[in-house]
Amino acid sequence: MEEIKDKLELLRGRIPRAILFAIFCAFMIALPALIGKSWLNITVEMLIMALAACSLNLMLGYTGMVSFGPAGLYAVGAYTTGILLAKLGTGIVPAMIAAPIMAAIVGWGVGWICVRRTQVYFALLTLAFAQIIWTIIFEWYPVTGGDDGLVSIPTPDFFFSITNSYYFCLVLVASCIYAIWRIVNSPFGGTLQAIRENPGRVEFIGVNVKRYQLAAFVLSSLFLGVAGSLYCVFSGSAFPDYAHWTKSTDMLVICLLGGIYNFSGPIVGTAVYTILIKTISKHTMQWNLILGVIVVLLVLLMRNGVVGFLSQKLSRHR
Amino acid sequence: MNTVQGISGEPTRLPCETDSEVNPMTLEAALGQMLSGISLGMVWFLIAAGLSIIFGTLKVLNLAHGSIYMLGGFLCYHITSTLSPTPGVFWIALIVAPLLTATVGGFVEVLLLRRIYGQDMIYQYILTFGLILIIGEVCKLVWGVGYNTVAAPWPFQDAVSLFGLAFPRYNLFLIGMGILVFVGLRALIGATGLGGIIRAVTHNREVASALGINVPVVYTGVFMLGCWLAGLAGALMPPMSVVALGADLSVIIDCFIIVVIGGLGSLPGAFLGAIILGLTTAFGLYIIPKLAVAFGFILMIIVLIIRPWGLMGEPD
Numbered sequence: 059m060e061e062i063k064d065k066l067e068l069l070r071g072r073i074p075r076a077i078l079f080a081i082f083c084a085f086m087i088a089l090p091a092l093i094g095k096s097w098l099n100i101t102v103e104m105l106i107m108a109l110a111a112c113s114l115n116l117m118l119g120y121t122g123m124v125s126f127g128p129a130g131l132y133a134v135g136a137y138t139t140g141i142l143l144a145k146l147g148t149g150i151v152p153a154m155i156a157a158p159i160m161a162a163i164v165g166w167g168v169g170w171i172c173v174r175r176t177q178v179y180f181a182l183l184t185l186a187f188a189q190i191i192w193t194i195i196f197e198w199y200p201v202t203g204g205d206d207g208l209v210s211i212p213t214p215d216f217f218f219s220i221t222n223s224y225y226f227c228l229v230l231v232a233s234c235i236y237a238i239w240r241i242v243n244s245p246f247g248g249t250l251q252a253i254r255e256n257p258g259r260v261e262f263i264g265v266n267v268k269r270y271q272l273a274a275f276v277l278s279s280l281f282l283g284v285a286g287s288l289y290c291v292f293s294g295s296a297f298p299d300y301a302h303w304t305k306s307t308d309m310l311v312i313c314l315l316g317g318i319y320n321f322s323g324p325i326v327g328t329a330v331y332t333i334l335i336k337t338i339s340k341h342t343m344q345w346n347l348i349l350g351v352i353v354v355l356l357v358l359l360m361r362n363g364v365v366g367f368l369s370q371k372l373s374r375h376r
Numbered sequence: 377m378n379t380v381q382g383i384s385g386e387p388t389r390l391p392c393e394t395d396s397e398v399n400p401m402t403l404e405a406a407l408g409q410m411l412s413g414i415s416l417g418m419v420w421f422l423i424a425a426g427l428s429i430i431f432g433t434l435k436v437l438n439l440a441h442g443s444i445y446m447l448g449g450f451l452c453y454h455i456t457s458t459l460s461p462t463p464g465v466f467w468i469a470l471i472v473a474p475l476l477t478a479t480v481g482g483f484v485e486v487l488l489l490r491r492i493y494g495q496d497m498i499y500q501y502i503l504t505f506g507l508i509l510i511i512g513e514v515c516k517l518v519w520g521v522g523y524n525t526v527a528a529p530w531p532f533q534d535a536v537s538l539f540g541l542a543f544p545r546y547n548l549f550l551i552g553m554g555i556l557v558f559v560g561l562r563a564l565i566g567a568t569g570l571g572g573i574i575r576a577v578t579h580n581r582e583v584a585s586a587l588g589i590n591v592p593v594v595y596t597g598v599f600m601l602g603c604w605l606a607g608l609a610g611a612l613m614p615p616m617s618v619v620a621l622g623a624d625l626s627v628i629i630d631c632f633i634i635v636v637i638g639g640l641g642s643l644p645g646a647f648l649g650a651i652i653l654g655l656t657t658a659f660g661l662y663i664i665p666k667l668a669v670a671f672g673f674i675l676m677i678i679v680l681i682i683r684p685w686g687l688m689g690e691p692d
Contacts, residue, residue, distance in 0.1 A: 124498050171677065175684055177497060178437055178640065182632050183680060186673045189629060193670050304625070307505050314502050344517065350509030357503040358491055 086228060090221045098220050104332050105231045106289045111312045111324030112238050113281035118310070119318035120242050121274040122254030124181045127168070127188030128309050131279040133301030135161045135286025137195060140208040140296035145201065150214050150291070157287030158280045164191075165279020166272070173271040176257075185303060192301040207297035211290065223292055234284055239321060241277065250274055311353055317363025326365050408541045409658045415547035415616070417654020418554025422609035423627060424634040424646040425561060426602030432641030433578045433598045436489060436500050440507035442628030444603045448477045448610020449619040450515050453524045456614075466529035466615070474607035481603025485596045493595075508624060516621055526614035546615050553612060557605070558647050565643065574598060578641075633672045637679050639689020648687055 090098055110132055117123045135157040142153035172183045195202045202208065217223050241247050252260045253267055261267045290296045299305065308331075316327025334352070338345040360367050427441045455469035462468070484507065492499045527533070528546045535542040565571035576584040577594045585591045613619075634653050638645025653672055660671040685691045 118498070124501065126501075171681065175680065178431075179636070179680065179684065181437075181497070181501070182636055183677070185629070185632065186676055190670055190673050193673075197666050303629075310498070311502060311505070314498065318498070344513055346509045347513035347517075350506045350513065353506030353509065354488065354503055357499050357506070358488070361495075361499065 090224055095220055098224055100332060100336065102220070102224050102227050102292055103289075104328050105227045106285050106292065107309075107312065107332070108325045108328040109231045109234050109288070110282055110285035111309050111316070111328055112235050112321075113278045113285065114309050115313050115318055115324045116238060116242065116250075116278045116281070117274050118313055119320075119323065120247060120254060121250045121271060122257075123173075123271060123274065124177075124310075125172075125184040125275075125278075126181050126303060126306050126310075127184035127186075127191075128278070128282055129303065129305035130168075130184075130188030130191035130301050131161045131165050131282040132286040132289075132305070133191060133195060133296075133298075134164045134279075135283030136290040136296045136300050137202060137208070137286075138283070139287040139290045140211050141201060143213065143291075144208050144211045147212075154287050154291065157290075158283035161283025161286065162276050162280040165276045165282075169272045169275030169279070173268050173275060185306075188301060188303055188306060192298055192303075195298045195301055202296075202298075205298055207295060207299075208290075209295045211294045211296070213291050213294055217291060217294075227288055227292065230284065230288060234281055235325070238281060242321065246270075246273075311349075313363075315356060315363055317366035319362060320365040320369065323363050323365045327363060330364055404541045405662070408543065409662050410655065411543055411547060411551075413654040413656075413658030414651060415550040415554075415654075416657065417650040417652075418550050419609050419613055419616075420627070420630055420634055420654060421554050421647050421650035422557055422605050422612070424631040424638075424650055425557070425643060426605035427631050428635050428638070428641055428643065428646045429561075429605075430599055430602040431635070433574060434489070434493070434595055436493075437497070437504070438599075438602070439501060439504035439628060440484075440511060440624075441602070441606055441631065442624040442626075443508050443511035444477050444481060444606040445610040445613075445627055446515060446621070446624040447480065447511055448473050448607030449614055449623065450519050450524075450610075451476055451607070452611035452614050453526055453619045454519070456526050457524075464530070466526065469526075470608070470611050473611040474604045477607025477610065478600040478604035482596055482600045484603075485599040489599065490592065490595070512621065512624055519619075521621060524614075524619040526619065528615040532615075544616075550612060550616065554647075554650075557608070558643070561643055630672065633676045636676050636686060639686025642686065642688040642690075645686050645688030 089101065093101070110128065114125065114128045117125050138157040138160040139153045142148045142156055143150065168184070168187045172180055172187070175183060196205055198204070217226070242250070249260070249265060249270055253265075253270055257267050286300065289300075312327040312331045313324045314327070315331055316325065317323035335345060335349070338348050342348070356363075362370065423441060423445050426444075427438060430436060430438050430441070451473035452466075452469040455472055456465050459465045459468065488503060488507075489500075492503060528544070532544075532546040532549045534545060536545050536548065537543070563571075565574055573584075573589055573594060574597075576587070576589060577591055577598075581591055584594075630653065634649035635646055636649075637652060638647070638649030652675070656671045656675055660667065679686065
């Protein structure tokens with residue numbers, strides 16, 4: 059174990075980050091040639107989930123707002139694209155541009171009410187709004203298809219090839235995650251982190267905390283909308299389940315699994331979570347039980363997630 | 377009122393409702409709906425009271441509270457079906473099932489929750505969310521995915537005629553139980569030495585500890601009391617409804633709405649909130665079935681905007 063750590067340490071010292079990053083990019087670009095179609099499918103799902111989790115972490119890890127309702131805004135994005143394509147017959151470009159805008163508008167309305175309260179109440183309010191969105195989708199049969207959802211949404215032929223879908227998602231997800239990275243490393247992102255650490259003091263130095271929290275909420279909704287829209291186009295369908303609160307808790311677990319105080323946490327968390335589920339469900343029907351045990355152990359033993367855990371281990375040997 | 381899954385689960389259907397047009401509401405029908413709503417609200421009150429007491433004292437929002445309720449329902453079904461021919465079997469289940477759920481709660485508090493007090497709230501959420509998954513899956517393994525029923529016990533099987541309307545006796549019994557538990561809890565917390573200790577720990581943990589109160593034991597006790605209440609609700613519900621998976625998630629959201637309307641940590645608030653939500657759901661289903669599921673949430677949002685700390689809660 060010690061030897062491996064030393065070698066890792068050596069690697070870290072010798073290879074600059076930029077090269078590691080370039081290798082990662084090359085790997086992602088070469089991926090369709092390396093793995094089979096079913097795994098490529100899973101990778102696309104992972105990419106979209108990673109974007110959703112990063113958007114959530116903008117609130118969760120960077121602003122310290124625990125939201126229980128990200129799935130609601132994700133579903134707004136998915137249904138906006140789905141309804142525009144299936145019911146109104148617009149092109150793919152306006153349908154995909156409208157999704158984040160719609161999600162941001164809904165996010166602004168929801169966020170405006172939610173940021174009035176903090177802590178438990180904030181979490182419960184976001185949960186309530188997500189459930190309202192779920193209810194609207196579930197009940198508004200003529201527009202959303204109710205519990206049948208929207209199926210066989212007409213998407214361009216381009217997306218019939220899984221490789222095309224993969225590259226499309228890769229480019230879009232990568233640019234969105236880059237945008238989020240720029241946001242959290244900007245002075246604005248710094249203010250958000252200051253709010254996370256101590257909202258009271260930030261208020262004292264003359265920052266309008268609520269306004270910043272609302273901004274974080276809207277930005278998070280915007281990117282969740284992109285993720286939802288992508289998933290709708292990729293799968294060619296939209297279901298009320300997208301807004302269900304179990305979907306929100308999935309996203310929360312992913313963020314926590316990867317580590318909410320690292321930018322790459324949600325991305326790593328998505329990969330670990332997806333692989334865990336795929337392998338566990340191959341062997342047993344009771345994967346919920348195992349997932350529950352993993353979640354409990356995670357909270358008790360590895361609170362900073364996989365990324366936090368690893369970076370702690372590595373820095374100790376530096 | 378046949379199922380508990382009013383707000384968040386499958387839309388509940390009442391026998392009398394139609395989707396197409398608004399029913400003209402007679403006085404008898406209104407009274408009938410009112411009694412249904414209140415009896416449903418009473419079961420919710422038991423669960424919400426446990427949730428609220430736990431939050432008030434431990435400052436932990438127990439997401440798995442609905443799972444404890446569901447476990448109570450399954451245990452009630454299990455006991456009544458195994459001891460089937462014995463007379464008064466339901467009453468045995470009503471005593472044993474809540475005690476078992478309280479024991480489960482005790483283990484959860486001592487082994488798991490105790491390690492995360494004072495940490496960020498997200499860890500409580502995720503930990504108790506993990507418990508939802510575990511308890512749900514264990515129930516599925518033991519009792520399967522079917523719908524199980526429990527017959528209404530003697531002497532509450534048949535219906536009683538009220539205002540010219542046949543009304544199940546069992547629902548009246550539920551209303552009585554709700555009021556009894558409310559008064560009992562008020563007395564326990566307000567007028568006994570034990571209640572004094574709980575109140576002291578709720579107000580200030582450090583000072584209570586300095587005065588020689590064994591705070592960890594009080595925490596465990598309060599958590600077990602909350603789980604006992606959830607188990608009691610779970611055992612009371614089956615004769616009025618069915619025992620099935622999925623009740624955990626739907627009931628917990630209803631309870632969140634109740635405690636937010638009433639005020640987190642306030643017992644009278646939970647009582648008031650439960651009645652309000654019960655009535656809203658019953659009348660909402662009767663008048664606009666399609667929107668009934670949203671009424672509870674709309675109510676909660678209105679309360680949070682006008683009086684963010686809840687109707688009976690105190691501003692922080």
